[in-house]
Amino acid sequence: MAEQLLHVESAPALDFDGWTCPLPLRDSPTIVMGHGGGGAMSGELVEHLFLPAFGESGDLGDSAVLPAVVGRLAFSTDSFVVRPLFFPGGSIGELAVNGTVNDLAMSGARPLFLSVGFILEEGTDIAQVGAVAQRLGEAARAAGVQVVTGDTKVVESGHGDGVYVNTAGIGVVPDGVEIGRTRARPGDVVIVSGDIGVHGIAIMSVREGLEFGTEVRSDTRPLHELVETMLGAAPDVHVLRDPTRGGVATSLNEIARASGVGVVLEERALPVPETVANACAFLGLDPLPVANEGKLLAFVPAEQAEAALAAMRAHPAGAGAVAIGTCVDDHPGMVSARTGFGATRVVDLPLGEQLPRIC
Numbered sequence: 001m002a003e004q005l006l007h008v009e010s011a012p013a014l015d016f017d018g019w020t021c022p023l024p025l026r027d028s029p030t031i032v033m034g035h036g037g038g039g040a041m042s043g044e045l046v047e048h049l050f051l052p053a054f055g056e057s058g059d060l061g062d063s064a065v066l067p068a069v070v071g072r073l074a075f076s077t078d079s080f081v082v083r084p085l086f087f088p089g090g091s092i093g094e095l096a097v098n099g100t101v102n103d104l105a106m107s108g109a110r111p112l113f114l115s116v117g118f119i120l121e122e123g124t125d126i127a128q129v130g131a132v133a134q135r136l137g138e139a140a141r142a143a144g145v146q147v148v149t150g151d152t153k154v155v156e157s158g159h160g161d162g163v164y165v166n167t168a169g170i171g172v173v174p175d176g177v178e179i180g181r182t183r184a185r186p187g188d189v190v191i192v193s194g195d196i197g198v199h200g201i202a203i204m205s206v207r208e209g210l211e212f213g214t215e216v217r218s219d220t221r222p223l224h225e226l227v228e229t230m231l232g233a234a235p236d237v238h239v240l241r242d243p244t245r246g247g248v249a250t251s252l253n254e255i256a257r258a259s260g261v262g263v264v265l266e267e268r269a270l271p272v273p274e275t276v277a278n279a280c281a282f283l284g285l286d287p288l289p290v291a292n293e294g295k296l297l298a299f300v301p302a303e304q305a306e307a308a309l310a311a312m313r314a315h316p317a318g319a320g321a322v323a324i325g326t327c328v329d330d331h332p333g334m335v336s337a338r339t340g341f342g343a344t345r346v347v348d349l350p351l352g353e354q355l356p357r358i359c
Contacts, residue, residue: 031124036154045152049126050118053133054140054147064148066113069172074109076100077168083357085132085163087206089199089217092165093135095293095359098220099244100169101143105224106240106296108179108231109171114140116150116167121160132163143222145169171224177231183238184259188327189305191298193226193312194320195219196248197276197290203358205279212279219294226317230298233311239299242292244359246350249288249335251297253349257333265325265337265347289350291358299327 034041080096097114104111116136120129140147202218204210223242230237239259243251248270256263272280272287280287294317300308305323312318325337335347 029126031120031122031126031129031154033122033154033156035120036152042152046150049130050133050150050152053130053137054116055137062149062151064113064115066148066170069112071175072173074104074107074171074173075168076103077166078103079164079166080359081161081164081357082203082359083161084203084206085128087218088202088215090220090293091132091135092163093132093137094139094220096136096165096167097139097143097145098222098293099359100167101145101222101224102242102294102296104169104171105222105227106179106242107171107173108177108227108237108240109173109224110228111143111145111169111171111222111224113148113170114145114167115169116147116165118150118152119160119164119166120152120154121162122154122157124162129163132165136165139222143224174231176235179237179240181239181241181255181258184255184261184263184299184327185238185301186261186327186329187302188238188261188299189302189323190252190263190265190325190327191300191305191309191312191321191323192243192248192271193223193296193298193318194294195271195273195276196243196292196295197272197280197287198295199244199293200247200290200358201276201279203291204283210279210282212275212282214275216275216279219292221294221317223294223296223317226296226312226315229311229315229318230308234300234304234308236304237298237300237308239297241297243295243297244291244293247287247289247291248297249286249347250349252335252347255297255299256327256335259327260332262328262331262333263325263335264328265335267337267339269322269324271320271322271324288347293359302326 035045078099082092085092101111198219202216241251312321
């Protein structure tokens with residue numbers, strides 16, 4: 001809890017005097033077990049903290065009645081346990097929205113609806129919870145999705161870490177879009193939408209109090225509009241993936257194994273910013289397995305690769321897009337990288353997380 005309270009200053013200031021809040025919530029500056037008991041205090045927390053933060057997104061009932069949607073649906077769920085709750089460039093609130101929005105987008109879907117579940121630790125500062133909810137609501141509105149249902153639970157002090165968030169999302173996949181990790185083919189060009197390793201290093205720098213000359217800010221952002229732009233220019237995109245936990249290395253290995261292809265990277269083409277490269281060198285890390293939260297990988301047929309790159313670079317979320325490799329018939333299921341010295345190295349799955357709890 002001490003570490004969380006240290007970072008509450010980076011959250012937006014909340015005006016408690018402006019809340020139309022009954023006494024139990026206003027008089028308790030921290031979360032208590034009663035806030036998760038399903039009674040009056042639970043109702044007050046939802047009515048006077050969560051609903052104002054989410055705006056017109058919904059009434060957060062036990063279920064939501066949604067309008068009928070024509071076409072195929074994409075459905076995803078994710079949980080977020082990042083520490084600290086607030087970090088340069090974002091917070092657990094933005095991660096919860098953008099992470100699920102991006103999971104939907106990687107199937108080519110247009111995200112529509114989210115559910116949100118909060119697991120709160122007894123003793124957590126209510127100002128912190130309110131700041132997380134505000135950030136989450138702002139991110140949902142920015143992404144054009146509605147928070148339509150939710151839940152809140154409280155666990156005893158010492159059995160959580162302030163705030164955990166679970167989200168689930170529903171989106172619509174347009175007709176003719178067929179994207180999946182088994183669809184990579186030899187000859188495909190592998191594209192990344194921008195600098196890699198930024199989010200993981202941003203979290204580590206704050207958590208461990210490290211300084212690298214300049215502030216490293218998380219790249220968390222929604223990517224569904226970038227995907228729509230890509231599909232408009234390159235409608236036969238085979239695979240999309242957001243390389244979050246395990247980074248680019250894990251995502252490429254999983255795609256190579258699922259599709260039965262080899263992947264060859266050009267190490268000099270990898271967009272590793274200087275701050276990330278320096279931090280990784282200092283910490284003894286490889287940037288390829290470091291997590292990202294606002295980047296995507298795309299496997300695109302060679303004849304559509306230039307069109308995809310041009311479209312991506314014209315969009316703010318893909319301005320730094322580059323081709324980093326190709327799919328090959330050789331060594332199916334394996335990822336390799338050609339180094340700047342002309343050698344080749346295997347890019348394997350990491351045994352575990354280099355940077356724990358980055359999302």
